[in-house]
Amino acid sequence: MVLEERKLEKRAFQIKAIWKTLQGEGLFAGRPAVFIRMVGCNLWSGYEGTRERDSQRNKAECPKWCDTEFTKEGSQSYDAVELAQAILEVGKDTRFCVLTGGEPLLQVNADLIEALHSNGFFVAIETNGTVSLQDSCWSSKQQKLIPPDWIVCSPKLQESALKLEYFDELKLIVPNYLPEQFSQFCRRQRSNYVQGSQLPLLWLQPEDGAHVREATQLAVNIVLENPLWRVSVQTHKILEVE
Incomplete structure (x- = not known):
């Protein structure tokens, strides 16, 4: 009953920032996009003093190096129509x-x-894969799933902990997350075709920071041995756009 009530409510969305820029990664790199950064994460609090604690508690490496600001300070609340x-x-x-x-x-x-679709938006999402679409995007009113149009998953936990039913693009941050660790999860990729051939859309992205050169070389070496994978280049950083 509690879950059904959560799905039905017109809840407020807590938003850190909305900005127009270029998509910097993946299939749509270079495409103009509006990014919406939502508050909150289930793997790290977002506060410096909790990095080691959250890493140990969640058995995830990402709290140690994540540099994204998604805490509630300076955020705004919207309902679905207002946010759209x-x-x-x-x-x-x-x-x-x-x-x-x-x-x-x-x-x-x-x-x-639904509110975004009614305004003509193609909706992409970037998720860590730990939340089910069935739990988040099921419409009790219409009795069907109303998911985003495009799903990019960058897992930060072992594949047995991933609840996401399917994805379009998979992005692994190396060296902490490697293809052999997600061989079963890769099978959840939704088929997307160009000229009759399926797009791999499996990416290895070097971890940014002090060891980026070593991480980049590792990504290149893995891809050269595994042609279904691609090296992800963060073009927004090259172009110096936010």
Whole structure:
């Protein structure tokens, strides 16, 4: 009963930032997009003093190096219609939006996806894979799943802990997360085709920071031995856009 009530409520969305930029990674790199950063993550609190604690508690490496700001300070609350309107005002003619975090599926629901679709948006999401679409995006009113149009998963836990039913793109941050650790989860990839051939859309992204050169070489070496994978290049950093 509690779960059903959560799905039905027109809950407020806590948003850290909304901005227009270029998608810097993956299949849509270079495409104008409106990014929506949602508050909160289930693997790290977002505060410096909890990095080691959260890493040990969740058995995840990401709290040690994550540099994303998704804490509640300076955030704003919206309902689904208000948030869709705010995204429309920022994006203007751009109808490609990316829901990110933190972990956006902690907040995203069917009401928000419907509101964005009604305003003509193609909705992409960046998730760590620990939240089920069935739990987050099921519409009790319509009795069906209303998910984002495109799902990019960057897992931060072992594959047995991943609840995401399917994804379109998989991004592993090396050296902490490697292809052999996610061989079963890779089978959840949704098929996307160009000219009759399936797009791999399996990415290895070097961890940024002091050891980026070594991480980059590792990603290159793995891809050269595993042609279904690609090296992810963060073009937004090369282009110096936010």
